[in-house]
Amino acid sequence: MLVLFSCEKERDMAKSISDRSKVPILYEDSVTTILSDSGIIRYRLTTAKWYIYDKADTPYWDFPEGLRFERFDLSYNIDAALQCNKAMYFSENEMWHLWGNVRSMNLSGERFYTEELFWDRPNAKVWSDKKITIIQKDKRIIGYGFESNEQFTKYIIKHPTGVFPLDDKENNE
Numbered sequence: 001m002l003v004l005f006s007c008e009k010e011r012d013m014a015k016s017i018s019d020r021s022k023v024p025i026l027y028e029d030s031v032t033t034i035l036s037d038s039g040i041i042r043y044r045l046t047t048a049k050w051y052i053y054d055k056a057d058t059p060y061w062d063f064p065e066g067l068r069f070e071r072f073d074l075s076y077n078i079d080a081a082l083q084c085n086k087a088m089y090f091s092e093n094e095m096w097h098l099w100g101n102v103r104s105m106n107l108s109g110e111r112f113y114t115e116e117l118f119w120d121r122p123n124a125k126v127w128s129d130k131k132i133t134i135i136q137k138d139k140r141i142i143g144y145g146f147e148s149n150e151q152f153t154k155y156i157i158k159h160p161t162g163v164f165p166l167d168d169k170e171n172n173e
Helices: 002-016
Strands: 026-037 040-053 060-063 067-072 078-084 086-090 095-105 111-120 125-135 139-149 155-165
Antiparallel strands (some): 040 060
C-alpha cells in the first residue's frame, strides 16, 4: 500500500510540471558573480533571486527581486553601476528589460533615474520611454524618453521638460 501511494504522488507531481515552459531549469538564491576580462576582475552582478526559463516560447532569465551590476576600475573601485527592482534578460536576442526604481551611474559620475529601461546588448543601445532624470555635476535634467549608448555617455532626451541648477547639498545626495 505504501509503494502504491508513493508512486501515485510521483505521478501527480510529474503532471503538475508537464509544461516545462513554466518551470525554470535553474533557480539560484542570493547570487554574487564576478566577471573578469583578461584575468582582471571587472564586473560584479548581485541578485537575491535568479530563475532561468530555457523552455519558454522566448527563453529568458528572471530577476524578480532586482539586481545590481557594478563595473570596477583597475584599483577595484566601482566606477559605474546599474541597479533596479526587477529585471528580465531575453537570451535569444540579448535584450534586457529593467524596471522599478532603475538607477545608473556612468564613468563620469552622472546619475540616471527612471522607472523602466531597455538594454539591447548586440546594438550597444539603452533606451526608455518613461520619465528620466539625469543628475550632472551642476544640474538636473528631466525629460520623457531617452536613448543612449550602453556606457550612458552619449545620450538624447526625447522630450526634455527642464534643466535645473543644483546647489551643493543636492549634488551630494
